[in-house]
Amino acid sequence: MAYLTVSDLTFTYHAAKTPALAGCSLSVGEGEFLLVVGRSGCGKTTLLRSLKPALAPYGERTGEVLLDGTPLDQLTPRDAATLIGFVGQDPERQTVCDTVFAEIAFGLESVGEDGELIAGRVAETADFLGISHLAPRKISELSGGEKQLVNLASALALRPRLLLLDEPVTRLDPPAKLRFLSAVRRVNEEAGVTVILAGHDTEELFPLVDRVAFMDGGRIVSVLPPREFVKAADHAALPFLPTVPRVWRLSDGNGEAPLSVREGRAWLASLVGTDAATEPENVPTETGSAAPLLSAKDVWFRYGRNEPDVVADLTCTLSPGEILAVLGPNGTGKTTLIKLLAGILRPVAGTVRFEGKKDLPKAGRGGVAYLPQNPALLFAHDTVREELDEMTPGLADKEDKIADVVSRLSLGDLLDAHPYDISGGEQTRLAIAKLLLLSPRVLLLDEPTAGLDPVARGELRAILRELSATGCAGLIATHDLAFASETADRSAMFFNSKLTFSAETRRFFSANRFYTTQAARLTRDRLSVAVTADDAVSALKRRGGKTV
Amino acid sequence: MTYADRLHPLTVFLYYIAILVLTMTATHPAALLPLFFCAVLLTCVQVGMKKAISGLPLALLLILTVTAINLLLVHRGAKILFFLYGKPVTLEAGLAGVSSGVMILSVILFCACLSRSLSGDRMVSLIGRRLPRLALLLRMTLGFVPRFRTRYREITDARGALGLTSERGAIQKIRARLTDLSILLTLTLEEAMDQADGMRARGYGLPGATRAVTEPRSKKDAWLSAALVLLLIPALFPLFSGRGEWNWYPLDPAALAPDLLLALSFAAGAAIAVLPAILEGKETLKWHILRSRI
Numbered sequence: 001m002a003y004l005t006v007s008d009l010t011f012t013y014h015a016a017k018t019p020a021l022a023g024c025s026l027s028v029g030e031g032e033f034l035l036v037v038g039r040s041g042c043g044k045t046t047l048l049r050s051l052k053p054a055l056a057p058y059g060e061r062t063g064e065v066l067l068d069g070t071p072l073d074q075l076t077p078r079d080a081a082t083l084i085g086f087v088g089q090d091p092e093r094q095t096v097c098d099t100v101f102a103e104i105a106f107g108l109e110s111v112g113e114d115g116e117l118i119a120g121r122v123a124e125t126a127d128f129l130g131i132s133h134l135a136p137r138k139i140s141e142l143s144g145g146e147k148q149l150v151n152l153a154s155a156l157a158l159r160p161r162l163l164l165l166d167e168p169v170t171r172l173d174p175p176a177k178l179r180f181l182s183a184v185r186r187v188n189e190e191a192g193v194t195v196i197l198a199g200h201d202t203e204e205l206f207p208l209v210d211r212v213a214f215m216d217g218g219r220i221v222s223v224l225p226p227r228e229f230v231k232a233a234d235h236a237a238l239p240f241l242p243t244v245p246r247v248w249r250l251s252d253g254n255g256e257a258p259l260s261v262r263e264g265r266a267w268l269a270s271l272v273g274t275d276a277a278t279e280p281e282n283v284p285t286e287t288g289s290a291a292p293l294l295s296a297k298d299v300w301f302r303y304g305r306n307e308p309d310v311v312a313d314l315t316c317t318l319s320p321g322e323i324l325a326v327l328g329p330n331g332t333g334k335t336t337l338i339k340l341l342a343g344i345l346r347p348v349a350g351t352v353r354f355e356g357k358k359d360l361p362k363a364g365r366g367g368v369a370y371l372p373q374n375p376a377l378l379f380a381h382d383t384v385r386e387e388l389d390e391m392t393p394g395l396a397d398k399e400d401k402i403a404d405v406v407s408r409l410s411l412g413d414l415l416d417a418h419p420y421d422i423s424g425g426e427q428t429r430l431a432i433a434k435l436l437l438l439s440p441r442v443l444l445l446d447e448p449t450a451g452l453d454p455v456a457r458g459e460l461r462a463i464l465r466e467l468s469a470t471g472c473a474g475l476i477a478t479h480d481l482a483f484a485s486e487t488a489d490r491s492a493m494f495f496n497s498k499l500t501f502s503a504e505t506r507r508f509f510s511a512n513r514f515y516t517t518q519a520a521r522l523t524r525d526r527l528s529v530a531v532t533a534d535d536a537v538s539a540l541k542r543r544g545g546k547t548v
Numbered sequence: 549m550t551y552a553d554r555l556h557p558l559t560v561f562l563y564y565i566a567i568l569v570l571t572m573t574a575t576h577p578a579a580l581l582p583l584f585f586c587a588v589l590l591t592c593v594q595v596g597m598k599k600a601i602s603g604l605p606l607a608l609l610l611i612l613t614v615t616a617i618n619l620l621l622v623h624r625g626a627k628i629l630f631f632l633y634g635k636p637v638t639l640e641a642g643l644a645g646v647s648s649g650v651m652i653l654s655v656i657l658f659c660a661c662l663s664r665s666l667s668g669d670r671m672v673s674l675i676g677r678r679l680p681r682l683a684l685l686l687r688m689t690l691g692f693v694p695r696f697r698t699r700y701r702e703i704t705d706a707r708g709a710l711g712l713t714s715e716r717g718a719i720q721k722i723r724a725r726l727t728d729l730s731i732l733l734t735l736t737l738e739e740a741m742d743q744a745d746g747m748r749a750r751g752y753g754l755p756g757a758t759r760a761v762t763e764p765r766s767k768k769d770a771w772l773s774a775a776l777v778l779l780l781i782p783a784l785f786p787l788f789s790g791r792g793e794w795n796w797y798p799l800d801p802a803a804l805a806p807d808l809l810l811a812l813s814f815a816a817g818a819a820i821a822v823l824p825a826i827l828e829g830k831e832t833l834k835w836h837i838l839r840s841r842i
Binding site for chain 2: 055077078081082085086088093094095097098106107110111112113115116118122138151154155158339342343369372378380390391420435438
C-alpha cells in the first residue's frame, strides 16, 4: 500500500493561463526515496508544495492527494505540520530565530510540545545530524551548509514521516552538499522517513534513490528506478543524468547502466581493457602571448587589523579573451578576491592593475564588471526593459546597444516581465546583459551557476565562450567543477589564501586525483584522461564504441 | 563560563535592574561614589585590567564633556570662579557636572556589564516565559539585523561596481542610495515570504504554543534573590523618604553632617552593587588557583 498517492493532480496558479501541474499521478511507498528532476519551472516546486497543506500555493486545484489513506485537506493542522517536513532551496531564508537551539525548537514550540521535553528533542535531533556543537551558535555566523543542516534538523525535530526537500543542495559547495545528502540518506535508511527530493544536482543522488521522476511542462513524464531511467532517457532527460551514466548512455548503452564512478570504471575496463591508458595529450599552454588585461601582484587583504589574512601574497593575471576559473569551497575568500579585482575592496598591500595602470577605470564602463552571486541585488526596476535602460543614461546609440544585448542573451520575450518573476537562469542572463551595456573588458562572475538547471548552465557556458571570442576576459569563482572544466581556459584552486596550482584547464583536471571532475575520475588510466563528459564520449567513439 | 551563566537569567536581570535604579537615583556623593567604584571593579573583573585601562581616556572624556556642558549652561551657585562672555562660571556647577558625569559613566559601565552577563538569547528566554509572542518577535529581529546589514553592503558593492551609485552630484547620490534601499526592501520582502513559509511549515500559528524550558532555577538563585530583597529595603529608603537628597545649588553644609541611618542605607546599596564583582572575581580567582595546580 502506497504511503502517498497523488491522483490526477492539476493545478493552475491564480491568473495564469497554463496549468503549472497537468494531471500528475504518483504513488510513493513508505520509506521510499524519490528524486524529482526537471528544468526550472517544470512544476517540481509546485508539486512539492502541493503535498504540504501549509505551503500549498493558491489557485485552482483538481485531483486528490492521499497521505496514508487520508486526504491531505482532512489532516488536522497539527498533523499536517508534524507529519510532513519541508526544507527549501535557500538556507538563509528559512531560518527564523537567532540561535540554532531556538531554531530547532521553533517547530516544537509552535505545535505545543511540553516545554520540559523540547530541549531533549532538540538534543536528540541535533545529535543524529551531527550538529550538536552548533546548538549555542548564532545562525548568522554559520556557513550555508551548516544552516541547511539546521533547517533539516528543525524539520526533523517534529518527527515527520514524509520529508519534502526542494532543491536543498543547489546553493551548497561540494563538501557541504555531500554532508547534507548523507544526512538525508541516514534519515531515510535509519529512521525510515519517506523522502521526496526535487533538484538537478543528480551527480551524488542517483546511487542513493529508489526511483527517479522526470517532469516536463507540469507533467510527470516518467517514474523509473535509476538504472532504467538512464536507459530510457530521451533527449530532454539526458542533461539531468549524472556524468557516468550519461557517458555510458551516449557511447555504449549496453547491459546494466553504471551509476557511480566505481561501476563506471568497471564498465570501461570491460570495454577498453585496463592497459589502454594513454598519457594526457600535451596541450601547449600559451602564456604571456598578450599583455595582461587585469593583473594582481603580491596582494594581501584582511577585513580588520587583528583578523586573519583572507588573501595573502596573491598574484594572478588575466589576458584578453581568457577565462579563468577560481575553484574552491565556499567561505575561503573567492568572493573577496573578486571584490579586490573589481576595485570594491582595496588591498592592504600589493597592487591591482588594469591594462598596466594602477587606477581601475571608474566604475565599470569599459573596464571591469562584477556579477554578484545573487543577481537580484542589481535589480531596482519593475520591468526587464527598465533594468536595461538604467545602464545607458544619455547614450546616443542606446536603442541599438540594448537591442544588441537583448538578442545576444535572448531576452526578447522577457522585456516586460518583472525581474523577480523570471527564473534563476533568466535572472543571470539579465544581470550579464546589464554588465554588457557597460562594454566591459573583464567580467568577474561570483558563483554564476548556483541554482541554475543543466540546460541554463549550458546556455551560460555558450554566452561566456562567445564573449571570450570577442576578446572579453572572464574570471569565474565557482565550486562547480564540471562547469569550470567545460568553460574555462585556465583553472586555479583557491587554497590557503592564495591561488595554488594554476594550470591550463585540461591539465588542471587531469593532474588532480580527487579535486577533479567525474569524467576525469571515470577515464583515468582507462582512456586518455577526458575532463568533460563530451570529451569522454568522443574518446570512446574514436575507439569504436557504439553510439546511440 | 562566568558565575552569571550558572544563575537563572531572572536573578541576574533583577540584580542589574536594582543596581541601575540605585545608580540613576543616587544624588548624594556618598551614595554615588561607592556605586561608581563597584562599576569600575566589576568592569575590571569582567574584561581584565588591561582592557579596562584602555577605556580610561574615553571615560575621562565623557566626564569632562558632561562637566563642561554643565559649566557652560548652568550659572547658578554661590562660588563664582570666573566670568566667561559675561556669564559667571561657578564651582557648584562644576561639581554638579562631575557628579552627573560619574553617574552617567557608572550607568554605561553597568549596562555593558549586564550585556556581558546576559547574552541576547538568555534575555529573550527570560521574556519568553511570560510573553511568547514578544519573545519570538525579538528572536526574529535579532536574527534579522545582521542579515539586513550584510545584504545592504552587498547591494551597494554590486551596484557601486557598476557605477550606479557614485554618480556626480549630491542629489544623484541620495537618489542612488534610495534605490539601494528600495532593492533592500524588495529583497527583504521576498525573503520574508520564504521565512513565513518556513514558519508555517513548522506549525506556526497553531493554538497552544509553548516555550522550551532551558533555564532551571537553583538554590543559589533563591539565596541571591532573598539577599537582594533584604538589601533593597534599606537601600531604597532614601528614595522614598526623600532623606539624603543632595542639592548642589546652593551647597548646604548641613547635608555633610554624619547621619547613621543614611550611611547604613548607602552601605546596603553598595553591597548590592559589589556582590556581582565579588562573585565574578571569586570565579576568576578560582580559575587562577586551579590553573596553577595543573
